Amino acid sequence: MNIINNKSSVLNLPNDARMLDIIRDGLTWADEAAFAISFTRCSGLSLLLDYLVKFGCRRAKLRLLTSTYLNITQPDALESILSLEGIECRVQTGHTAFHTKFWMFGNHQVWVGSSNLTRGGLTSNVEWNLVTQDQIAVADARLNFDTLWNRPDVQPLTSDLIHSYRQILRELNHNLSADIPKFVIAPQPNKAQIEALKQLAEIRQCGEKSAAVIAATGVGKTYLAAFDFKASSSRTLLYVSHRKEHLDQAWTTFANVLGSSKEFGFLVESYKDIDAEILFASIQALSRNPSVLNRHFDYIVIDEFHHAAAPSYAPLKITASQGFLLGMTATPERQDGHDVLEWCNWNVAYEVRLPEAIRRQWLLPFHYFGIADDTVDFERLWRKGGFDPDVLENALMIEKRVDLILEHAIKHGYDGVKRATVGFCAGVRHARYMAEAFTRRGLESAYVDGSMSLESRKAIYANLGDSSHVLEWLFVSDVLNEGVDIPAINSLLFLRPTDSPTIFIQQLGRGLRLFDGTEMLTVLDFVGHHRNAWLALRALHDPGRGRNPSSIPELDIDPPPGCEIVLQDRTKEILVKIRKQTMSIKERWINLYQQVRQDLGHPLLPVDFLHREDVADLGHYRRAFKTWLELQIAVEDATEWSSGLARDSALFRLLAAAEKDWQRSRISAYAALWAMCSNPEQPQVGFNDFFIHYPRWQVEKESFSIGFAGVQKCLDNDLLDGACLRQDIFVMPSNKEVLFQIEGRLAWTLDRDWKMRHGGILRTPSDIVLHRKYSRAEAVNYFGTQYDPQRHNVGVCWFGNECMIMTKIDTSGAHSQFQYYNRLVDNKTFVWSSQNRQRRDNEAGRRIMEHQQRGLNLHLFVQPRSHESAVYLGKVRFVSAERDAPMLVTFELENTLPSAVVAELTDNDSVV
Numbered sequence: 001m002n003i004i005n006n007k008s009s010v011l012n013l014p015n016d017a018r019m020l021d022i023i024r025d026g027l028t029w030a031d032e033a034a035f036a037i038s039f040t041r042c043s044g045l046s047l048l049l050d051y052l053v054k055f056g057c058r059r060a061k062l063r064l065l066t067s068t069y070l071n072i073t074q075p076d077a078l079e080s081i082l083s084l085e086g087i088e089c090r091v092q093t094g095h096t097a098f099h100t101k102f103w104m105f106g107n108h109q110v111w112v113g114s115s116n117l118t119r120g121g122l123t124s125n126v127e128w129n130l131v132t133q134d135q136i137a138v139a140d141a142r143l144n145f146d147t148l149w150n151r152p153d154v155q156p157l158t159s160d161l162i163h164s165y166r167q168i169l170r171e172l173n174h175n176l177s178a179d180i181p182k183f184v185i186a187p188q189p190n191k192a193q194i195e196a197l198k199q200l201a202e203i204r205q206c207g208e209k210s211a212a213v214i215a216a217t218g219v220g221k222t223y224l225a226a227f228d229f230k231a232s233s234s235r236t237l238l239y240v241s242h243r244k245e246h247l248d249q250a251w252t253t254f255a256n257v258l259g260s261s262k263e264f265g266f267l268v269e270s271y272k273d274i275d276a277e278i279l280f281a282s283i284q285a286l287s288r289n290p291s292v293l294n295r296h297f298d299y300i301v302i303d304e305f306h307h308a309a310a311p312s313y314a315p316l317k318i319t320a321s322q323g324f325l326l327g328m329t330a331t332p333e334r335q336d337g338h339d340v341l342e343w344c345n346w347n348v349a350y351e352v353r354l355p356e357a358i359r360r361q362w363l364l365p366f367h368y369f370g371i372a373d374d375t376v377d378f379e380r381l382w383r384k385g386g387f388d389p390d391v392l393e394n395a396l397m398i399e400k401r402v403d404l405i406l407e408h409a410i411k412h413g414y415d416g417v418k419r420a421t422v423g424f425c426a427g428v429r430h431a432r433y434m435a436e437a438f439t440r441r442g443l444e445s446a447y448v449d450g451s452m453s454l455e456s457r458k459a460i461y462a463n464l465g466d467s468s469h470v471l472e473w474l475f476v477s478d479v480l481n482e483g484v485d486i487p488a489i490n491s492l493l494f495l496r497p498t499d500s501p502t503i504f505i506q507q508l509g510r511g512l513r514l515f516d517g518t519e520m521l522t523v524l525d526f527v528g529h530h531r532n533a534w535l536a537l538r539a540l541h542d543p544g545r546g547r548n549p550s551s552i553p554e555l556d557i558d559p560p561p562g563c564e565i566v567l568q569d570r571t572k573e574i575l576v577k578i579r580k581q582t583m584s585i586k587e588r589w590i591n592l593y594q595q596v597r598q599d600l601g602h603p604l605l606p607v608d609f610l611h612r613e614d615v616a617d618l619g620h621y622r623r624a625f626k627t628w629l630e631l632q633i634a635v636e637d638a639t640e641w642s643s644g645l646a647r648d649s650a651l652f653r654l655l656a657a658a659e660k661d662w663q664r665s666r667i668s669a670y671a672a673l674w675a676m677c678s679n680p681e682q683p684q685v686g687f688n689d690f691f692i693h694y695p696r697w698q699v700e701k702e703s704f705s706i707g708f709a710g711v712q713k714c715l716d717n718d719l720l721d722g723a724c725l726r727q728d729i730f731v732m733p734s735n736k737e738v739l740f741q742i743e744g745r746l747a748w749t750l751d752r753d754w755k756m757r758h759g760g761i762l763r764t765p766s767d768i769v770l771h772r773k774y775s776r777a778e779a780v781n782y783f784g785t786q787y788d789p790q791r792h793n794v795g796v797c798w799f800g801n802e803c804m805i806m807t808k809i810d811t812s813g814a815h816s817q818f819q820y821y822n823r824l825v826d827n828k829t830f831v832w833s834s835q836n837r838q839r840r841d842n843e844a845g846r847r848i849m850e851h852q853q854r855g856l857n858l859h860l861f862v863q864p865r866s867h868e869s870a871v872y873l874g875k876v877r878f879v880s881a882e883r884d885a886p887m888l889v890t891f892e893l894e895n896t897l898p899s900a901v902v903a904e905l906t907d908n909d910s911v912v
Contacts, residue, residue, distance in 0.1 A: 009130045015548045015771050016898035019115040020122035026105035027051040034145050036065040036102040039072040042413025043119035056086030067092035075166040076413040094153025110141045187256050193224045195761050196350035200228050203349045207695035210325035210344035216357040217509025221328040225301045226257035234298035239280045241303040247280040293319045305329035309340045331502040332611050355542035355560040363512040365562035366521040372570035375401040378528035393427045402437040416490040416518040419472040420464050423493035431475040445473040487513040491522040501539035527571050534578050544773045548900045586624035603637050605744025618748045627656045658745040662714045665789045668702040669710025677739045771901050773869035801856050808863035827897040832889045839884040
């Protein structure tokens with residue numbers, strides 16, 4: 001079913017048809033069109049560019065009338081329109097208020113409402129647009145359009161008109177900037193920082209001495225560190241980074257938060273304030289001043305924590321262990337630091353990745369445009385494992401490619417007061433070449449590389465961010481990936497093949513910081529045909545969003561809310577072809593293992609894959625290899641002792657058992673297994689040692705006997721007495737190796753259980769996002785309660801006056817007693833089979849039936865299929881009930897379901 005052809009009005013509601021979809025559809029079939037819209041900005045026009053180009057190629061004709069009223073229309077958008085075939089554009093420039101929003105396709109369809117040609121008007125604002133196909137009304141609308149088209153204050157769009165309008169805007173912007181008073185306001189934690197501060201306080205209260213925070217670039221990790229240092233009542237601080245820019249910015253941040261009550265100092269280059277209370281030190285300077293590492297610091301921060309896996313950080317470990325260590329990173333799985341979480345015993349206090357940060361409006365949304373790049377034969381340049389950097393740079397430095405890049409950058413424009421574009425290049429020579437090529441074409445451009453002095457780089461960054469400065473284009477190599485803040489950046493160019501999704505995300509983060517006057521980030525990625533071309537797009541997928549009008553169904557990509565992914569036909573063709581060549585699960589795990597193995601330089605254990613975004617479920621390797629040892633044998637990375645283990649040996653079976661999630665509701669069984677390997681002669685002593693080693697788990701500590709009883713349920717009897725196991729120990733270097741292997745396997749389950757039962761961020765039902773997907777544990781957190789599997793693994797959970805009903809459409813795979821009749825009747829009605837104990841004449845049933853009279857709220861979550869997250873359908877109202885134990889209840893949904901959600905719940909993929 002095509003929802004566009006069935007729409008009589010459009011509201012731009014989430015997951016439903018938007019005005020953008022209506023206009024795109026009209027441009028595909030109409031031979032002529034007429035638009036009259038007040039405001040035209042790049043943020044809206046760029047989403048229609050490919051459709052307008054195809055429209056012109058069909059020799060169809062569009063008359064576009066827009067205005068300079070209120071100076072909201074962008075000159076750059078007008079420039080883009082001027083370059084398009086098949087469009088005749090006129091501009092209303094008089095003083096009369098111009099508020100038209102009119103879209104006519106052919107001679108029989110007219111839409112009128114509130115949508116301008118802007119991002120908000122087409123996609124995200126709540127707008128109301130109505131359609132008519134009445135021939136008399138359409139004919140009358142055409143006459144009115146002609147009247148506007150021929151008004152005396154309407155002029156044809158020309159380069160001179162755009163130039164004059166641009167000059168007016170520059171003068172207005174300059175005057176406005178000069179008139180804005182400068183206020184100094186004491187910084188306060190934002191919402192993300194408030195949540196993280198609460199988690200860090202609880203971590204310290206549990207007795208932990210270290211923690212990591214994983215947060216998307218732009219959320220405010222440095223301010224978080226300053227706020228937490230202040231909250232911890234610590235006296236001395238060591239702040240460590242590998243770049244002086246980071247230390248400069250950190251100094252400013254801490255000074256803003258702490259004021260002048262502390263003594264600040266630098267240990268970097270020629271600065272050696274080694275006795276300062278608050279010391280900002282580069283890792284390079286620390287290695288040259290080892291005496292500083294002998295100082296006691298109450299609080300230690302490692303910025304860009306993923307770099308701490310480098311050998312240069314090793315001397316810092318002893319110093320860090322004596323105070324409270326906070327490691328901060330956006331991407332712990334960076335190529336140069338996969339095992340960095342070992343520093344804090346894999347203790348992640350708070351985690352917010354890019355999709356959630358955008359969804360919660362802590363970062364700007366993005367518009368990603370995938371441009372097909374056929375100027376370079378990337379397949380020919382590919383070598384086993386990647387591209388040769390020098391060869392790649394040479395191939396990219398051609399004038400034809402510069403013209404392609406500039407053409408699309410100008411057409412797609414930017415959103416903001418002034419263009420501030422950063423292009424990420426393949427190397428220093430490539431960055432210099434691009435800057436020079438753009439300068440030759442009359443554009444104000446510069447390049448930056450790591451060899452420049454800090455002062456020079458800072459001056460260029462300041463010019464790019466200054467709305468009154470002429471610099472608009474900056475090309476970089478190996479800088480700006482991390483730790484440098486230029487909030488004014490509003491467009492990015494990815495000018496080299498992506499070789500790491502995590503680096504791509506960090507570079508993307510350079511433009512996602514909130515900034516006055518900018519509503520979205522424009523991203524142009526020049527996609528060539530090579531096996532890594534898929535990485536960038538996959539990194540933009542929001543696994544919790546579900547299918548929606550912005551999705552790319554051919555590639556199973558669902559962008560975060562408010563974001564758009566637009567692929568040229570050729571780009572989509574390239575990516576679909578690459579996806580068809582996607583490796584099997586076995587091949588993917590072999591490839592991933594080898595990649596991480598090369599980075600770390602030692603045989604891997606499951607713990608080395610914790611908190612990697614490209615490993616959705618660590619247990620998936622078992623589908624292909626059954627056990628971790630068999631994966632290691634497949635990649636020829638098994639140790640001599642492990643490769644010689646028989647599959648039926650006790651040790652092999654013990655290691656395999658430790659890899660599985662035993663789904664225990666408390667930690668004691670895992671602690672008992674750890675104890676049996678740690679201290680086989682006195683496991684009760686080892687059991688207590690576990691809770692010393694992992695102090696945060698004290699909250700779940702039970703007796704060793706209870707823990708051992710849990711182990712008995714999960715291990716074969718011959719492993720419990722240890723006799724068979726001890727027969728295998730002779731192949732091991734030591735009993736410590738057994739514990740090392742067990743711990744490296746248990747870590748995934750321990751981490752998952754902690755996040756599920758203790759690490760949830762507690763929110764309120766009003767924070768739940770309609771039609772988003774939630775796991776059971778996440779959903780419980782939104783009712784202000786920490787998930788407890790012993791209490792909440794049921795279909796109906798009450799939290800005061802709030803009720804969470806979690807069910808699923810497909811129950812055919814369940815045991816007969818759990819097969820329920822659940823179905824979506826239409827987009828407002830759901831039929832639910834209650835729990836077996838609920839009857840119309842008992843309290844459990846009456847609470848559901850009488851919820852309105854009692855002032856109770858029912859929230860419905862529905863899983864499309866077993867083992868999937870549940871879609872939040874919103875509040876529901878009881879309508880009727882039949883039968884008993886279980887009851888068959890009909891609910892009316894408070895919010896009408898968009899067609900995309902209906903399709904998800906009914907396996908209907910034909911929805912547009």
